[in-house]
Amino acid sequence: MSDALVAALTDLAALLGPRLSTAPAVLAQHAQSESLIRAGAPQAVAFPETTAEVSRIAQICHRHRLPMTGWGAGTSLEGHALPLRGGVTIDFSRMDALLSVDVDDMRARLQPGLTREALNTQLRATGLFFPVDPGANASLGGMAMTRASGTTAVRYGTMRDNVLALEVVLADGQIIRTGSAAPKSSAGYDLTALMVGSEGTLGLVTELTLRLHGQPEAVSAAACAFPDLASAVECVIATIQTGIPMARIEFLDEATVAACNAHSGLALPLAPLLLVEFHGSPRGVKEDAARFGSIAAEFGSQGFDWASQQEDRTRLWKMRHAAYPAILATRPGAKAIVTDVCVPISRLAEAVTETRADIDDSPLPGPILGHVGDGNFHAILLVDPNDPSEVAVAKRLANRMAERALRLGGTISGEHGIGIGKLALMPQEHGQAWAVMAAIKRALDPHNLLNPGKLVPGR
Amino acid sequence: MSDALVAALTDLAALLGPRLSTAPAVLAQHAQSESLIRAGAPQAVAFPETTAEVSRIAQICHRHRLPMTGWGAGTSLEGHALPLRGGVTIDFSRMDALLSVDVDDMRARLQPGLTREALNTQLRATGLFFPVDPGANASLGGMAMTRASGTTAVRYGTMRDNVLALEVVLADGQIIRTGSAAPKSSAGYDLTALMVGSEGTLGLVTELTLRLHGQPEAVSAAACAFPDLASAVECVIATIQTGIPMARIEFLDEATVAACNAHSGLALPLAPLLLVEFHGSPRGVKEDAARFGSIAAEFGSQGFDWASQQEDRTRLWKMRHAAYPAILATRPGAKAIVTDVCVPISRLAEAVTETRADIDDSPLPGPILGHVGDGNFHAILLVDPNDPSEVAVAKRLANRMAERALRLGGTISGEHGIGIGKLALMPQEHGQAWAVMAAIKRALDPHNLLNPGKLVPGR
Known part of the structure; x- marks a missing residue:
């Protein structure tokens, strides 16, 4: 251990007492994630309880030039929160308070460690909810940093659209606030949007103000099966283009349906499936569902399996959310490489069919x-983690999907x-704009202390 | 004229021929705007026709350290496009092509000089439209750079929500692309959002990809009068909180109504007025209007003046859009100082009533x-431009509104x-975050050549 590291850890221990850990088990826990990706471990894990503490941690790390990596719930799929160069992992699990709910302005102020499920449980009595739903019970700070979305983005938008304001601790410990409580603003650079999706490379988020939405008066959901993959996807394209306000429209291919049936004890027809949900007034929901139904019929849908009761809907979405473990369970001992691409709606059929054929x-x-x-879809590639050739095949498939x-x-x-998994693909997507991202990173974090090695060209 | 300036203008003239102007009338035209704000004039005005030309202009200006200021339609209200330090104004009026319309993905790719009215005229046959409507027939590049919004933002969002991708020429002439054609992305910093609202201080936008929306199947609109200002505003708050999907909900105080009646030959009741519009299915529009009607009645509304016919609606919104000249006409010879603030919906009544009393x-x-x-409203303060004491009173009122x-x-x-008008208020809104904006500006434009003196702390 270098002298600088010892000095930094001494300062951090003085600040945090037992809330600074160097226990091997704690370090190891913060060196792994859902994905197969592994990097180094942190040298210490800090568990701050206040913004002031996060600021002091950053000041200490800044003084001793020690890397800082934020940690939410550890559910990320690309290794975002795995430190590439050691240093201190800042675990926000003790900063999980819902600070205030403003029903009139449909907003909540909260700490980054709060998870989306915990938020929605606490909101239940207000008639409001937070819609962004990536499946995993991620922390809201982590969701903001990844620019997460999920099943309801088609209706309610992603974290880009639902984060209104932030409190951020910068690399040197300075605390800034971005955004305001107004619904919109044209007063300067949109630092909120810059921070959302920055994967902890520009600052440590210590407070979020999120947009809430009214719980819909009526909800109806259905599963509907299609004769083949192309018909299901073409139906999605036609539906979106017709402007029917879908709250969710999820695609499951035949293999996914088989896995879900086995795992959740269901008997869905073994065919490409769309799961749809409508939110609105009782009459509006009926109208929307009827319009969708006639489009689905045109594409050969075998009819609906309606879930108008809350329990049926819960079972349906529980099944959808359990798709990942369900698929994992189809190959005992396997690990998953989960891919994630997004294309224009008009190219979706092409993208999905070519990917299916490639796999x-x-x-x-x-x-x-x-x-x-x-336009967003995933393939869950199952590999034997001990067979490097399988892992290599999966990586090639994933790269071809991205390309x-x-x-x-x-x-x-x-x-x-x-995260770590897709860094090599960044220049292909952004060209010269990647250098602009690097310039912004250098401007805000000149010593490259915040999640170093991620998101921008290596330094 | 300095040697560097002569050399730069020689290079620019060689590139652009007669499309580089130093004619006094052209310089003067680019030294004034809608507002009372005046600054210096540019030393030359360039009229590029292609991205490659804009890039070459920036290379020349960069080499000779000459300021560059973008110019759209000249409709901005805070002096954004008035050069503070001379240099070259880049007038985008010849770059006004609609490059492509992608009906399937509901997107248009266009040049920055195209105006929003011209875009919507060209879109008419497609069944799609671009909703952002700031009133003035601004250029879409200018609207992006100001993060403009207007009457329909409550339903369709602002430029933040409707700009999907950009092509940008950087200070040194490099051309970058931000965003993609996918509906969403989590691949790196959101440079599109950073550029939108940056007022030409980070780059020159040479191409925009905008989100289009389906023309609504049915539209209905109404004017409805209220006994007093507070009732009208309280009605807005209640309406928004109920979640009725308003396409527009505009407030006009009694003085505005009087001016509009006189100017547009109407006979609206002399009372605080809400103009509302609903977009949707024929039945949905009726339901929404009925729900709004019962809320309005609770706040003492004198009933609706319905405009279900296209001609009646056109007259109504023409009147609303003519409110600015209508108000100007109430005091011949006067000029307007137009203020613009935005508050949380829950504080709107307080903000409007206090402002009314102050004026x-x-x-x-x-x-x-x-x-x-x-939550967005304006006061149009009428002053004798030759009376400095009136101008000073107006500025004090405007500052108090902002505070x-x-x-x-x-x-x-x-x-x-x-622009120029509100720069002094930036530290009050942003505190330490203003320095972060300055750091970003320095990173992207180290020689401070792009619209220098604007948006970030002075250099």
């Missing part, structure tokens, strides 16, 4: 599913972010 | 109107931007 030509199982209403998305005018990541 | 206590006429559905907005958790600018 079918490989030796790996790789069910496809996605938030197709905004295909770029060729079709899309992006290498719809919602999972870049 | 009533002053010697100046100052009708109030605004896009109250998102009141900040006290209520709002912003100093909802949609007009900062």
Whole structure:
């Protein structure tokens, strides 16, 4: 351990007492994630309880030039929160308070460690909810940093649209506030939007103000099966273009449906499936569903399996959210490489069919599913983690998916972010604009202390 | 004229021929705007026709360290496009092509000099439209740079929400692309959002990709009068909180209504007025209007003046858009200082009533109107431009409005931007975050050549 590191850890221990840990188990826990990706471990983990403490931690790290990596709930899929160069991981799990709910302005102020499920539980009595739903019970700070979205983005937008304001601790410990409580502003650079999706490389978020939405008066949901993959995806395209206000429109290919049936004890028809949900007035929901139904019929849908009761809907979405473990369970001992691309709606059928064919030509199982209403889909490639050749095949498939998305005018990541897994693809997507990102990073974090090695060209 | 300037102008003339002008009339035309604000004039005005030319212009200016200021339609209200330090004004009026319309993905790619009215005229046959409507027939590049919004933002969002991708020429002439054609992305810093609202201080926008929306199946609109200002504003708050999907909800105080009646030959009741519009299915529009009607009745509304026919609606919104000249006409020879603040919806009544009282206590006429559905309103303060004491009174009123907005958790600018007029208020709104904006500006434009002196702390 270098002298600088010892000095820094001494200062941090003086500040945090037992809330600074160097226990091997704690370090190891912060060196792994959902994904197969592994990097180094942090040298210490800090558990701050206040913004002032985060600021003091950053001051100490800044003085001793020690890397800082934020940690939310550890659910990221690209290794965002795994430190590449050691240093201190700042675990926000003790900063999980819902600070205030402003029902009149439909807003909540909260700490970054609060998870989305905990937020919605606490909001239940207000008639409001926070819609962004990436599946995992992620922390809201982590969701902001990844620019997460999920099943409801087609209706309610992503974190880009639902983060109104932030409190951020900068690399040197300075505390800034971005945004305001007004619904809009044209007063200067949109620092809130710059921070959202910055993966902890520009600052440590210590408070978020989120937009809330009214719980819909009526909700109805349905599963509907299609004769083939192309018909299901073409139906999505037609639906979105008709402007029916879908609250969710999720695609599951046949392999995903089979896995879900086995895992959740369901008996969905073994065919490409769309799960749809409508939010609105009782009459509006009926109208929307009828319009969707006639489009689905045109594409050969075998009819609806309606879920108008709350319990049926809960079962349906629980099944959808359990798709990931369900797919993992189809190959015992396997790990998943989860891909994530997003293309223009008009190119979705092309993107999904080509991807399906590419995976079918490989030796790996790789069910496809996605938030197709905004052109976003995933393949879950199952590999034996101890077989380097399988891992290599999966990585090649994933890279071809990303390159295909770029060729079709899309992006290498719809919602999972870049982390460690996709860094090498950044220049292909952004060209010269990647250097602009690097210039911004240098301007805000000249000593490269905030999650160094991520998101921008290596330094 | 310095040697460097002569050399730069020689290079620019060689590039552009007669499309570089130093004619006094052309320089003078680019030294004035809608507002009372005046600064210096440019030393030359360039009229590029291609991105490559804009890039070459920037290279020349960069080499000779000559300031560059973009110019759209000259409709900005805070002097954004008036050069503070001379140099070259880059007038985008010849770059006004609609490059492509992608009906399937509901997107248009266009050059920055195209105006919003010209875009919508060209879109008419497609069934799509671009909703952002600041009133003036501004250029879309200018609207992006100001982060403009207007009457329909409550339903369709602002330029922040409707600019999907940009092509930008940087200070040194490099050309970058931000965003993609996918509906969403989590691949790196959101440079599109950073550029939108940057008022030409980070780059020159040479191409925009905008989100289009389906023309609504049915539209209905109405004017409805209220017994007093507070009732009208309280009605807005209740309406927004109920979640009725208003397409527009505009407030006009009694003085504004009087001016509009006189100017547009109407006979609207002399009372605080809300103009509302609903977009949707024929049945949905009826339901929404009925729900709004019962809320309005609770706040003492004198009933609706319905405009279900296209011609009646056109007259109504023409009147609203003519409110500015109508108000100007009430005091011949006067000029207007137009203010622009935005507050949380819950504080709107407080903000509008206090502002009304403050103006009533002053010697100046100052009708109030605004896009109250998102907490945004304006006072149009009429002054004798040759009477410095009146101008000083108006500026004090405007500053108090901005400070009141900040006290209520709002912003100093909802949609007009900062320009020259509001620069002094920036530290009050942003505190330490203003220095972060300055750091970003230095990183992207180290020689301070792009619209220097604007938006960030002076250098």
